[in-house]
Amino acid sequence: MTDIVPIRRALISLSDKSGIEALAAALASAGVELVSTGGTAAKLRALGHDVRDVSDLTGFPEMMDGRVKTLHPTVHGGLLAVRDNPDHVAAMDAHGIGAIDLAVINLYPFEATVAKGAGRDEVIENIDIGGPSMVRSAAKNHASVAILTDPADYPELLAALGAGGTDLAFRKRLAAKAFATTAAYDSAISHWFASADQKTKFPAKAASARVLSGTLRYGENPHQDAALYVPGSVDTHGLPQATQVQGKELSYNNYNDANAALELAAEFAGQDPAVVIVKHANPCGVAQRGSLRGAWDEALACDSVSAFGGIVATNVPLDAATAEAITGIFTEVVVAPGASDEAKALFAKKKNLRLLLTAGLPDPRRAGQVMSIIAGGILVQDRDSGAITADDLKLVTRREPTAQELADCLFAWTVARHVKSNAIVYAKDGVTAGIGAGQMNRRDSARIAAIKAREAAETYGWPQPRTVGSAVASDAFFPFADGLLAAVEAGATAVIQPGGSIRDDEVIAAADEAGLAMLFTGMRHFRH
Incomplete structure (x- = not known):
């Protein structure tokens, strides 16, 4: 040559x-x-x-x-x-x-x-x-x-x-x-x-088109190299398309956690102000209120211990009051669809905090596929874009939920679909009261979420945990009544879950005996 x-x-x-x-x-x-x-x-x-x-x-x-x-x-x-x-x-x-x-x-x-x-x-x-x-x-x-x-x-x-x-x-x-x-x-x-042609959704040979957006400092751990790629054509308001206003370069873990926060915040697009706090890709506090600052206070109260060093996402532009509150604790990344000049100035005082502003929120119901690498192969599946409304729910207990319980069931269900399985989420008045994530059995998730709620009550001096009178969501059916009974012990009064267990009758009977209202969604949301 x-x-x-x-x-x-x-x-x-x-x-x-x-x-x-x-x-x-x-x-x-x-x-x-x-x-x-x-x-x-x-x-x-x-x-x-x-x-x-x-x-x-x-x-x-x-x-x-x-x-x-x-x-x-x-x-x-x-x-x-x-x-x-x-x-x-x-x-x-x-x-x-x-x-x-x-x-x-x-x-x-x-x-x-x-x-x-x-x-x-x-x-x-x-x-x-x-x-x-x-x-x-x-x-x-x-x-x-x-x-x-x-x-x-x-x-x-x-x-x-x-x-x-x-x-x-x-x-x-x-x-x-x-x-x-x-x-x-x-x-x-x-x-x-x-x-x-939907007949060839999974073709015999598949290729992947992606463009290098940039290399990262390292992967999940310092000994792992990492990079960010984006599809050749992107029609979403994701993190790679966001404007980083300030802060250090995002790490692999920052991207992963911030995406989890943004995806959940997007569920509340067009609704009352919502704040999502995420740690290690799991929500540790979510709330909706009439003001963004109010939503921040309530989301933080769910699990202020886990929120330290966490990721925050909102569904509306950031204002000064909320920015001032967020900077009151150590926060890694904040993602929002915009921010006021006053809010930007307050964040600027925290030079290491990464502030990312998107042009909008991604569509949580968008189509697409996700991949997971396994030894010797690649798993491919459709995105979990399924959703339910109040009209899709099936009442299976003697007692019907109140209007507030129904609203809290739907809120808890929305959060639960973004929590790693096994997922249990207690919610009351549009606020997460306790979140149990990633456990090997559903009963332990219910108990861990209740423990977090009791700790929050002690921290803030509340007379009782917020799980008392709450709605509880389970991302998959209760295989035994023990998980539901753990929720009853925590004070839950309404339950939303997919149903479909061979022991549904046993679980329904336990709910009726405890005086709970229980709704079946007919849709599961495992998240591994």
């Missing part, structure tokens, strides 16, 4: 023309012959550069509405020819094929076309054929050809141009990025076809 390759001829074909001015000027100044197609050629001419049309190279005009223009031996021969292979050189001479030393190509905006809701015909026309073909040809022959698919690489290319040509190490990096680009592009296309 040669090392330094001078650039004498460049083929430029761009959908995204950002940075083309400086690139074209540098190439033209270095005496590089410019070859281009369609709109790119027109843009280059408008900038005052001499450009040779690809059709001049091939001897064929663009045809079939531009579907066929670069699929020709003159183009691909110029990209693929091995320069020190005598047979290749002879073929080039025999057929009048000139070498192409640089290809600057990006592809039709397929994902953007899909994201804007375009019809099938428009989407199909934005499946690039010639572009990926040229990218792959140039990348395969990186021994002699530099392939640029990302404007971020233009400055390094211009530096190489000034040094007499591209070196092999640079061309290898460009080739690796090029093949990743076409792989991601094909992945997006394959996923679109699969989503358009």
Whole structure:
């Protein structure tokens, strides 16, 4: 393989023309012959550069509405020819094929076309054929050809141009990025076809298209490397799309916990102000009140011990009163759909606190899939976007819930779906009274949540724990009556759970004996 390759001829074909001015000027100044197609050629001419049309190279005009223009031996021969292979050189001479030393190509905006809701015909026309073909040809022959698919690489290319040509190490990096680009592009296309036909939701072969957003300081632990990737096209108000106003770089754990908080806060979009406090991906306090500051106070009271060093998310923009209260304890990250200037100024006093502002809240009912890596494979499933309303509930006890108990059941159920299984959530008056998460049996989750409620009562000097007179939600059915009886012991008066156990009759009988109202949802929310 040669090392330094001078650039004498460049083929430029761009959908995204950002940075083309400086690139074209540098190439033209270095005496590089410019070859281009369609709109790119027109843009280059408008900038005052001499450009040779690809059709001049091939001897064929663009045809079939531009579907066929670069699929020709003159183009691909110029990209693929091995320069020190005598047979290749002879073929080039025999057929009048000139070498192409640089290809600057990006592809039709397929994902953007899909994201804007375009019809099938428009989407199909934005499946690039010639572009990926040229990218792959140039990348395969990186021994002699530099392939640029990302404007971020233009400055390094211009530096190489000034040094007499591209070196092999640079061309290898460009080739690796090029093949990743076409792989991601094909992945997006394959996923679109699969989503358009539900019969192939889980195709025989699946590819993943993702773009590196950045590397992280480390993973869950310092000895683990980590990075953040995003899909090629994102239609959500997630953390990678948020503006980080201040604070240290987010860690792997920060992203994981902040996402858990944001996803739960999004459940309350368009409702009264809500505050979610998360620790180790589990909610440790959630509340809704007439004011955001009131919601913060109530959420914190649920488990102020766990809230130390936690993550906070809100469903409405932050105000000064709430910001002042949040900064009263050590908080790692705060995520919200906006903040007042006064709130930002208060957070600025805590330089290490990360403040992230989103343009909105993600849709908790959005479609999509989630993956989990296991030894030797990947588990794939639909997102848990299922939801229930009061109309979906089935009363299974003699006593009906009061209006407040019903509201608290639905609130507790909303929180429970975001708590690691086995999950038990007590709620009263729109506030979590106690949360039990991640236990190996449901009875222990119920007891742990009750213990936290008793500790909160002692801390704040309340006459009794908030679990007294509360509603309790269980993310899955009670397999035995013991879990329900633990909730009764804690003072719960209403229960919401999926039902479906072979011992449902036993559990219902225990609820009736205790005078509880119990509702079945018919939907489970395991979260592992």
